[in-house]
Amino acid sequence: MSGCQYLGPEYDPRTHVGPTPYCGKKTLTGKSYCEEHYHVVYKKGTTVNGKRKEKEVEREIEELKRQQEIEEIENA
């Protein structure tokens, strides 16, 4: 499985017909989700310390993006 595994909020396995509509975008290194959906998924259930968590997630994403860029340069 490659690509973001996020399923939209509309997705319902009981009524859905056809292939599972994964997001499929490039994921963050070591994560199952793309940058956008990592945010979405992570923020769920963190409303109590939402603001601080959000900053932490942003920092983590920045760090992962940097790592990804380094990998891409090394693999070029």
Ligand SMILES: [Zn+2]
């Ligand atoms: Zn995604």
